[in-house]
Every structure is written in structure tokens, then in C-alpha cells.
Amino acid sequence: MNTSESTVQAPQPPRLPFRLERAELLKLRKSYGVWIPTAILTVGAIVIFYLAVELFHVSNSAKYAPAGGTDKFQGALLLMGQVAGMIAAALVGAAAGTQDISSGVFRDLVSTGRSRTRLFLARIPGGLALLLPLMAAAYALAAVLSVALASGLATPSVALFAKSGLYVLFSGAVVYVIALGLGSLVGSRAATISILIAYLLPVQGILRNISALGRARDGLLSVAVERLSPLAPPDARDQLHMSLATSLIVLALWVAIFAGLGLWRTQKRDA
Amino acid sequence: MATQNEYVIETEGLKKSFGRQVAVDGVDLRVPRGSAFGYLGPNGAGKTTLIRMLLGLTQPTAGTMRMLGRPMPKERSRALARVGAIVEEPGFHKHLSGRENLWVAAAAREPAAHLRIDKVLEQVGLADRADDHVSTYSQGMRQRLGIARCLLSDPQLLILDEPTNGLDPGGIQEFRGLVRAWIAEGRTLVLSSHLLDEVEKICDHVAIVDRGKIVAQGSLSELSTGDDGAITIGCDEPHKAFGAIDGSGSLREVEETAGGLRVLVMPDASLEKVAAELNTRLVTAGIAVHRLEPSHVSLEHRFLEITRRLGGDS
Numbered sequence: 001m002n003t004s005e006s007t008v009q010a011p012q013p014p015r016l017p018f019r020l021e022r023a024e025l026l027k028l029r030k031s032y033g034v035w036i037p038t039a040i041l042t043v044g045a046i047v048i049f050y051l052a053v054e055l056f057h058v059s060n061s062a063k064y065a066p067a068g069g070t071d072k073f074q075g076a077l078l079l080m081g082q083v084a085g086m087i088a089a090a091l092v093g094a095a096a097g098t099q100d101i102s103s104g105v106f107r108d109l110v111s112t113g114r115s116r117t118r119l120f121l122a123r124i125p126g127g128l129a130l131l132l133p134l135m136a137a138a139y140a141l142a143a144v145l146s147v148a149l150a151s152g153l154a155t156p157s158v159a160l161f162a163k164s165g166l167y168v169l170f171s172g173a174v175v176y177v178i179a180l181g182l183g184s185l186v187g188s189r190a191a192t193i194s195i196l197i198a199y200l201l202p203v204q205g206i207l208r209n210i211s212a213l214g215r216a217r218d219g220l221l222s223v224a225v226e227r228l229s230p231l232a233p234p235d236a237r238d239q240l241h242m243s244l245a246t247s248l249i250v251l252a253l254w255v256a257i258f259a260g261l262g263l264w265r266t267q268k269r270d271a
Numbered sequence: 272m273a274t275q276n277e278y279v280i281e282t283e284g285l286k287k288s289f290g291r292q293v294a295v296d297g298v299d300l301r302v303p304r305g306s307a308f309g310y311l312g313p314n315g316a317g318k319t320t321l322i323r324m325l326l327g328l329t330q331p332t333a334g335t336m337r338m339l340g341r342p343m344p345k346e347r348s349r350a351l352a353r354v355g356a357i358v359e360e361p362g363f364h365k366h367l368s369g370r371e372n373l374w375v376a377a378a379a380r381e382p383a384a385h386l387r388i389d390k391v392l393e394q395v396g397l398a399d400r401a402d403d404h405v406s407t408y409s410q411g412m413r414q415r416l417g418i419a420r421c422l423l424s425d426p427q428l429l430i431l432d433e434p435t436n437g438l439d440p441g442g443i444q445e446f447r448g449l450v451r452a453w454i455a456e457g458r459t460l461v462l463s464s465h466l467l468d469e470v471e472k473i474c475d476h477v478a479i480v481d482r483g484k485i486v487a488q489g490s491l492s493e494l495s496t497g498d499d500g501a502i503t504i505g506c507d508e509p510h511k512a513f514g515a516i517d518g519s520g521s522l523r524e525v526e527e528t529a530g531g532l533r534v535l536v537m538p539d540a541s542l543e544k545v546a547a548e549l550n551t552r553l554v555t556a557g558i559a560v561h562r563l564e565p566s567h568v569s570l571e572h573r574f575l576e577i578t579r580r581l582g583g584d585s
Binding site for chain 1: 323327328329347348349350351352354356358360361363364365366367372374376377379380382385420424
């Protein structure tokens with residue numbers, strides 16, 4: 001009896017590293033309101049882009065070039081790095097920054113005694129674990145289609161593919177953290193998304209065209225992100241020239257300011 | 272550093288103000304280890320604000336707190352690791368199942384919390400619905416899921432704010448059974464409620480709070496009796512009996528009733544001793560006594576009297 005009792009082992013706690021991060025991912029990937037729009041804005045946007053261009057080409061191949069090749073790949077990169085991809089990152093970041101507050105779960109998480117800083121920091125990898133695979137899938141699709149539909153046009157080199165992939169993922173991660181910080185600061189998903197979309201689309205475009213602002217426009221998010229793109233934008237007149245170091249500093253400031261504000265609010269918020 | 276003392280919660284001069292409004296006003300609270308402690312007060316008395324301060328959800332304006340022997344908020348993480356709490360209505364991610372919500376909560380706890388998920392779902396009677404989305408749960412089921420979430424930490428101390436809200440009578444009965452089992456296991460329960468009946472049925476210690484201040488604190492029997500102990504006397508000649516006991520120094524009020532007298536004893540007097548003294552006086556006076564019954568005033572009577580008196584003072 002004693003022998004058998006002594007051999008009975010107490011159940012061991014499961015070895016689950018990154019439990020808080022996994023919990024953040026679980027919350028996001030189970031939310032149809034988050035992952036479906038994100039998938040549409042990443043994979044869906046590329047599908048629609050190439051489908052539309054290819055349809056034009058098929059309907060009038062004399063007037064419209066094939067959907068593949070470096071030229072159209074550049075358009076796809078712009079779509080992922082600065083338009084639909086940014087909005088997708090904003091959607092996921094806003095959801096990650098606000099879902100605990102809006103559901104009332106934040107209070108219960110805080111009352112576990114777990115540090116608020118840790119709760120905030122877990123949202124960064126948790127949300128990126130949803131966003132980046134979708135962006136990577138969209139990018140991979142764009143890369144494949146740019147070759148498959150080239151019809152003899154020049155295609156990007158392997159090095160360009162690699163650089164462009166990193167650029168897409170990096171720009172998505174930057175906007176995600178900014179959205180996460182803003183969401184944690186504001187506490188409202190709708191307000192966060194509205195502010196970010198308004199900034200990313202009309203406001204930023206207007207500001208970058210006001211030449212009177214001069215070098216101050218280097219502080220715009222899109223200008224700094226665009227500098228990292230391995231392909232020049234389709235309309236070179238839109239491009240504001242800045243050094244790589246300046247671009248990285250500007251992006252680091254954007255991330256630091258918004259992540260800092262979000263962390264501060266998470267620490268100070270009455271739960 | 273934790274000290275194993277007799278109180279699991281100790282506060283001194285705890286205060287919380289929102290601008291000019293004082294929600295919690297110098298509260299000195301002592302919750303004995305292993306007790307079922309009722310924190311009783313009308314709506315707006317500051318009950319939830321006190322709990323929110325204890326759990327680190329909001330910062331006190333002044334005062335000190337110790338929880339499970341640890342100073343708060345200095346050792347907040349270590350103290351709260353063994354505390355389970357429901358504050359107001361429990362919140363959940365409605366797009367997740369009950370089990371997934373517990374998984375999320377367990378992720379913020381020690382790793383062993385994940386091993387308890389099935390057990391606590393069983394305990395609160397939600398095992399069959401554990402994989403359904405919380406959006407399909409009734410309010411009572413969400414309340415039970417909130418209790419399950421509290422139990423994930425294998426808590427020494429449970430703090431429940433109006434826990435029977437939304438529960439049907441059957442659910443309330445089950446809840447009382449759960450609470451008794453927790454107490455039997457040596458856990459301490461703090462039950463914040465405005466429902467006197469609920470506190471009387473579950474708790475053995477009570478603090479009555481009104482407008483942010485604790486106005487009475489002690490065991491249920493102490494508070495139920497207090498200075499309002501009464502003795503009902505059944506006798507044949509009430510008027511004569513009135514005269515016989517009138518000189519007793521232990522009484523503060525005597526009134527004739529249809530079948531005898533009802534007397535209120537002086538503060539701190541023993542009901543039993545006064546009853547014996549009155550019996551001697553009545554028998555000596557030749558009055559036939561057929562009933563002599565000390566009666567304890569209900570907590571409800573005490574609660575209403577205290578809060579009404581304070582209301583009249585303001």
C-alpha cells in the first residue's frame with residue numbers, strides 16, 4: 001500500500017511556454033470580426049489585385065500588360081506595405097489593444113496579480129502571431145503570381161523577393177504596434193480604427209503633399225515606411241527622399257511613443 | 272513578506288475619493304482567516320470600491336492594506352496569486368467558449384491552473400456546456416463560470432461581489448452548498464452584498480458599511496444581538512408584572528403586549544441573566560409566568576436600524 005502510494009505522481013503542470021501570448025492569439029484568431037477582415041485585406045487584396053489586372057490583360061492584351069512581372073509586383077508591394085496591409089495591421093492591433101477592456105476581462109486579469117506591463121507586452125507577439133502569417137501568405141501569393149503570370153516579362157530576383165518580404169512584414173509589425181498602443185490608450189476599438197484609417201489614408205496623403213511642411217514630412221509614417229521599400233513607388237514624384245537611418249529613427253519613435261502611451265495607460269487605468 | 276496571522280485582510284484608514292466625493296472613508300477592516308465574511312451595505316455604500324482597492328484595480332487615496340499577510344500593493348502579485356475574485360458582473364470574451372475563457376484566465380495564473388479547468392467546470396455544473404460560446408450562456412451560467420474562474424487559482428481567499436446576481440433559486444442553493452464546501456476546506460470567503468438574507472444564511476462574520484464607513488463589525492451573533500436583545504414575557508397580569516420588574520436596572524424599555532410584556536435589555540447585558548432575574552421578580556410577586564423567551568434581533572433589523580439612524584443624523 002505504502003509502496004503504491006509512494007509511486008503515485010501528482011499531475012505535472014503542462015509545459016506551455018508563452019501562455020499569455022498564446023491566450024492573446026486565441027482571443028484574436030477565434031474572433032471572426034478580426035481574422036476575416038484581416039484575411040481579406042491581406043490574401044484577399046492580392047487575389048483581387050492580380051485577378052483584376054489579369055482580367056484586363058485577357059480582355060485586351062494589346063492595351064494591358066500581363067499581371068505578372070516586376071512592374072505589377074511593385075503595385076502588389078505598395079498594396080501590402082502601405083495600403084491594405086497597413087489597414088489589416090491597424091485592425092488587428094486595435095482589437096488586441098481593446099478586447100480585454102471592452103469585454104470586461106481586463107479587470108479579472110489584473111486581479112490575478114499578474115503585472116500589467118506583462119499583460120500589455122504579451123499582446124505584441126500574440127497579435128503578430130495572427131497578422132504576420134496572413135501577411136506572409138499574401139506576400140507568398142504575390143511572389144508566385146508575379147512569376148506565374150509574367151508571360152515573358154522580367155520578374156523580381158530572389159534577393160528582391162527576400163527584401164520585399166522583410167519589408168512587408170516589418171511595415172505590418174510597425175503599424176500593428178502603433179495600433180496596439182493607440183488602442184490600449186483610447187480603449188475603444190472603433191475609435192482606434194477610425195483614427196488610424198483616417199490618418200493612414202486621407203490625412204497622411206494630404207500632409208505629404210503640402211510642400212510648405214518641408215522636412216517635417218519626414219516624420220510621416222508612410223514616408224518613413226516607403227523609404228524601406230526595395231522598389232521605388234510607381235509614381236516617383238510622390239517620393240520624399242530621406243536617409244535609411246532617418247527612416248529607422250522615425251519608425252522607432254512612432255513605435256516607442258505609441259507603445260509607451262499604451263503601456264502607461266494599461267498600468268494606470270482603473271480596471 | 273507574508274505573516275501567518277489570524278486575519279486574511281487587514282486595512283487601516285483606507286480611503287478612496289473621486290474628486291470631492293468620498294466613496295470609502297477610513298475603513299478599518301479585519302477579516303478572520305477561515306471565516307465567511309459578509310460585507311453588507313446598501314447600494315452606493317462603497318462596497319465595490321473597497322474590493323477594487325483590495326484587488327489593485329484602483330489605487331487608494333490613503334490608508335494601508337494587507338492581504339494574506341502581505342502588504343499591498345507592494346507584494347500584490349504574490350498575495351493575489353492565492354485570491355479568487357468576482358467584481359460586479361464577471362466579464363468574458365463572448366466569442367470564446369467557457370473552457371477557452373478559463374484557458375485565457377489560467378494563462379495569467381500559475382501553470383497548474385490549466386490542470387484545474389475540467390475540475391472547476393465540473394464543480395460549478397458547466398462541464399456539459401464548457402465548449403459552447405459564452406454568448407449562448409444565460410446570466411446565471413456566466414455567474415457560475417465566473418466562480419469557476421475564481422477557483423482556478425486554488426484560492427485561500429475568495430472575494431465575491433454580489434455573487435448570486437442572476438442566479439435562479441436552484442442556483443442560489445447550489446452556490447450556498449459550494450460556499451459551505453469552500454469554508455470546510457479552510458478557505459476564507461468575503462461576500463459583498465446588499466442582500467441581508469443572503470449574508471445571514473452564508474456568513475459567520477459581518478461588517479456593515481454605510482456611505483463609505485464601517486458602522487459595525489463582528490461575528491453574526493454579536494451583531495444580531497448587540498444592544499437590542501429583547502425578552503418576551505407571557506403572563507396573566509401584564510400590568511402587575513410591569514410594576515414588578517420596573518425597578519430592574521437591566522432594562523431600558525418595557526411595553527405591555529396582549530399576552531404579557533416585551534422588554535428591551537440594556538447594552539452589554541446578558542439576555543439569559545436578565546431573563547433569570549425577571550423570572551425571580553415575577554415569581555416573587557406571585558405572577559404566573561407561562562413564557563419567558565429571550566429573542567435575538569435579526570441582522571436585518573440591526574442593519575436597517577443602523578443605516579436609518581445614520582440617515583437621520585445627516
